[in-house]
Amino acid sequence: xxxxxLPLLACFATAVATSANDPExxxxxxxxxxxxxxxxxxxxxxxxxAHPSSQMIPYTLxxxxxxxxAEKQRFIFIPRDGVVTADAQGKLVFPVGTALVKSxxxxxxxxGNLNILETRLLLHRANGWVALPYVWRADGSDADLRVGxxxxxxxxxxxxxxxxxxxxxxxxxxxxxxxxSAEQITPIGPIWQNMEFPRSGxxxxxxxxxxxxxxxxKWARWDDRDPHNLQDxxxxxxxxxxxxxxxxxxxxxxxxxxxxxxxxxAASAGIGKRPVAAxxxxxxxxxxxxxxxxxxxxxxxxxxxxxPGIAMPELGRALHHAEGVKVLEDWIAAMPPTVH
Amino acid sequence: MRMRNIGIVGAAMCALVQPAFxxxxxxxxxxxxxxxxxxxxxxAEPGDVVELGAGRFSLTDGLSxxxxxxxxxxxxxxxxxxxxxxxxxxxxxxxxxxxxxxxRDFGVENSxxxxxxxxxxxxxxxxxxxxxxxxxPKETNGAYxxxxxxxxxxxIDSVIVRGASDAGIYVGQSRNIIVRESIASENVAGIEIENxxxxxxxxxxxxxxxxxxLVFDLPNLPxxxxxxxxxxxxxIVDNMTPNFAPKGNIVANVPTGTGVMVMANRNVxxxxxxxxxxGTSNIMVVGYRFPHNDPKxxxxxxxxxxWDNQHGRAGWDPKFRGGKEIAAAMGGSFPAIxxxxxxxxxxxPIVSDTVSALSLGLTDILADPATASxxxxxxxxTRPAALPxxxxxxxxxxxxx
Numbered sequence: 190x191x192x193x194x195l196p197l198l199a200c201f202a203t204a205v206a207t208s209a210n211d212p213e214x215x216x217x218x219x220x221x222x223x224x225x226x227x228x229x230x231x232x233x234x235x236x237x238x239a240h241p242s243s244q245m246i247p248y249t250l251x252x253x254x255x256x257x258x259a260e261k262q263r264f265i266f267i268p269r270d271g272v273v274t275a276d277a278q279g280k281l282v283f284p285v286g287t288a289l290v291k292s293x294x295x296x297x298x299x300x301g302n303l304n305i306l307e308t309r310l311l312l313h314r315a316n317g318w319v320a321l322p323y324v325w326r327a328d329g330s331d332a333d334l335r336v337g338x339x340x341x342x343x344x345x346x347x348x349x350x351x352x353x354x355x356x357x358x359x360x361x362x363x364x365x366x367x368x369x370s371a372e373q374i375t376p377i378g379p380i381w382q383n384m385e386f387p388r389s390g391x392x393x394x395x396x397x398x399x400x401x402x403x404x405x406x407k408w409a410r411w412d413d414r415d416p417h418n419l420q421d422x423x424x425x426x427x428x429x430x431x432x433x434x435x436x437x438x439x440x441x442x443x444x445x446x447x448x449x450x451x452x453x454x455a456a457s458a459g460i461g462k463r464p465v466a467a468x469x470x471x472x473x474x475x476x477x478x479x480x481x482x483x484x485x486x487x488x489x490x491x492x493x494x495x496x497p498g499i500a501m502p503e504l505g506r507a508l509h510h511a512e513g514v515k516v517l518e519d520w521i522a523a524m525p526p527t528v529h
Numbered sequence: 530m531r532m533r534n535i536g537i538v539g540a541a542m543c544a545l546v547q548p549a550f551x552x553x554x555x556x557x558x559x560x561x562x563x564x565x566x567x568x569x570x571x572x573a574e575p576g577d578v579v580e581l582g583a584g585r586f587s588l589t590d591g592l593s594x595x596x597x598x599x600x601x602x603x604x605x606x607x608x609x610x611x612x613x614x615x616x617x618x619x620x621x622x623x624x625x626x627x628x629x630x631x632x633r634d635f636g637v638e639n640s641x642x643x644x645x646x647x648x649x650x651x652x653x654x655x656x657x658x659x660x661x662x663x664x665x666p667k668e669t670n671g672a673y674x675x676x677x678x679x680x681x682x683x684x685i686d687s688v689i690v691r692g693a694s695d696a697g698i699y700v701g702q703s704r705n706i707i708v709r710e711s712i713a714s715e716n717v718a719g720i721e722i723e724n725x726x727x728x729x730x731x732x733x734x735x736x737x738x739x740x741x742x743l744v745f746d747l748p749n750l751p752x753x754x755x756x757x758x759x760x761x762x763x764x765i766v767d768n769m770t771p772n773f774a775p776k777g778n779i780v781a782n783v784p785t786g787t788g789v790m791v792m793a794n795r796n797v798x799x800x801x802x803x804x805x806x807x808g809t810s811n812i813m814v815v816g817y818r819f820p821h822n823d824p825k826x827x828x829x830x831x832x833x834x835x836w837d838n839q840h841g842r843a844g845w846d847p848k849f850r851g852g853k854e855i856a857a858a859m860g861g862s863f864p865a866i867x868x869x870x871x872x873x874x875x876x877x878p879i880v881s882d883t884v885s886a887l888s889l890g891l892t893d894i895l896a897d898p899a900t901a902s903x904x905x906x907x908x909x910x911t912r913p914a915a916l917p918x919x920x921x922x923x924x925x926x927x928x929x930x
Contacts, residue, residue, distance in 0.1 A: 336571045360567050365595060443701060445751055457749060468694055468775075475776070
């Protein structure tokens with residue numbers, strides 16, 4: 190009797206473990222045609238944003254996109270039997286049914302707890318990727334689809350001072366604005382060289398599936414203090430923060446300013462390049478980057494501005510990223526001045 | 530019987546043009562206008578009309594449309610108003626990134642960046658719109674009023690744009706373009722066609738700008754080699770608003786009191802316009818006089834034809850380096866037409882207008898304007914073969930007929 194009871198008990202235990210700790214992620218919702226009105230229908234989180242499903246792979250980025258100092262939590266869900274590959278640039282290529290899940294929040298000024306405001310999804314469906322923003326309810330019980338975006342007043346501690354901003358949740362089109370290449374939605378973040386996996390075993394799982402990944406050198410961390418890789422850090426910072434639009438097929442293709450690493454000459458990388466459609470954002474300066482002179486470079490002045498008609502990047506910029514701009518200033522200051 | 534047949538045929542034709550189940554999504558101003566209007570622009574399906582009610586929509590962020598074949602229609606340019614005075618984010622008021630879109634009968638006020646931008650949006654129609662910075666010319670106004678870029682087939686018809694700190698109507702890196710029956714006033718540049726191919730700019734009024742109508746080509750851009758632009762039947766008068774563009778911006782170099790300015794384009798025709806009361810000059814044809822290192826770029830204007838325009842007063846207050854000295858040498862006034870001489874005599878514009886017309890003789894593209902040695906431009910009597918008129922797809926013309 191015990192012979193057949195034991196396996197049965199084991200089965201039961203597995204079932205309990207799955208239902209208690211591991212909510213089943215609804216693959217049909219990810220790949221389906223409908224956009225569920227609430228986030229809970231996907232099963233990415235159990236109860237609240239603080240309890241992600243262990244079926245998702247958490248990851249971080251060595252050099253992330255700045256978004257008003259928001260803290261971000263990133264996850265990948267890959268469907269059962271889904272095969273991940275990588276392109277020649279190290280960008281992971283995910284199967285239909287994949288979900289990229291990214292939550293944004295701030296530490297509560299009083300309690301120090303991370304208060305998640307919104308979770309953005311990129312869902313890989315049969316006819317391409319779809320971007321959807323979900324905004325968490327005040328009680329944290331669930332998040333609601335807000336395709337039109339919204340604004341949320343937020344206070345948090347920035348460098349020891351309480352800072353209040355109107356936090357912008359992007360609308361569905363704005364998601365696409367950044368996540369587009371040749372007018373198709375595409376993931377930006379999951380490039381192997383920029384990814385780190387806090388959970389043991391996850392990185393190895395990818396390299397086992399995709400042996401070529403092992404040959405890619407990891408990107409610089411933008412906030413690394415090593416003075417020898419200032420140029421690398423600046424390039425990566427620009428690539429991550431600007432290169433999704435400033436690319437030959439990106440939303441800012443018409444500027445002729447390419448910060449995604451594709452520039453083949455100084456001008457298209459901004460050095461000695463005059464502004465085209467910057468309007469008042471040129472701010473009485475002549476060049477996007479004036480070598481040796483960060484204070485005379487439009488790139489720096491726009492990254493320091495929070496005026497919506499001037500600020501770059503255009504989204505997630507109620508504040509400016511002082512530490513990131515400092516890296517770029519140091520990099521431009523160190524460039525040998527050239528004759529324009 | 531006959532009538533009924535016509536009715537059936539008519540219905541069948543409508544069905545061809547209008548997708549099945551096309552619907553109108555009405556949006557009224559009032560609380561939550563930002564989210565309601567943006568959600569309507571996202572929910573719209575091809576063939577739908579997003580209808581803006583009468584009144585003022587107070588917006589906090591930029592709006593965007595990314596669905597093909599959608600019409601956004603208001604009750605009138607002064608009745609349905611998208612008010613961006615309280616805008617906190619995004620680089621423009623309304624951004625369109627889809628094809629076959631019609632924007633008509635509404636106003637856009639005080640956006641922080643550009644007014645309406647359309648990028649990669651083919652066959653777009655801008656009709657009976659108003660884009661305005663209501664405080665008049667100010668350096669803090671947004672750059673462009675109406676701003677299609679990287680698009681094929683662009684129609685801008687019966688719009689009014691006022692107060693842009695760069696160009697009121699700006700068409701960039703596009704092809705097959707008509708700008709007509711529109712008014713541009715109190716902008717730095719009234720109408721600007723830049724790095725574009727095949728454009729007709731006609732029956733417009735450009736007044737009280739710094740420069741009325743500009744045809745430019747700039748280096749280091751994905752589309753270069755601007756050509757085939759016709760500027761005709763326009764009224765381009767009294768463009769004397771002091772240049773309020775920030776330095777660095779290319780239009781910051783446009784001298785106050787410019788009528789038409791052609792820079793580094795080929796095959797440009799300027800004919801049958803009325804020009805006058807432009808203190809620097811009515812028509813100027815110049816090279817791109819900045820250092821650049823783009824081997825694919827041609828900084829010289831060439832094959833420019835200036836024919837049968839009517840000229841009023843011009844040139845009494847030329848606002849560029851060396852201008853006053855030349856004016857003094859000519860008895861106090863700068864010519865109504867001038868060419869900087871870039872590239873030498875084979876590049877000279879062909880002029881029939883019988884007004885004062887000069888070459889500054891600055892053959893070298895990098896020569897200092899202060900070293901000009903002006904000589905009169907010859908008057909021509911033989912008009913070169915005319916450029917063909919621009920023709921847009923019938924579906925676009927049908928919208929405004």
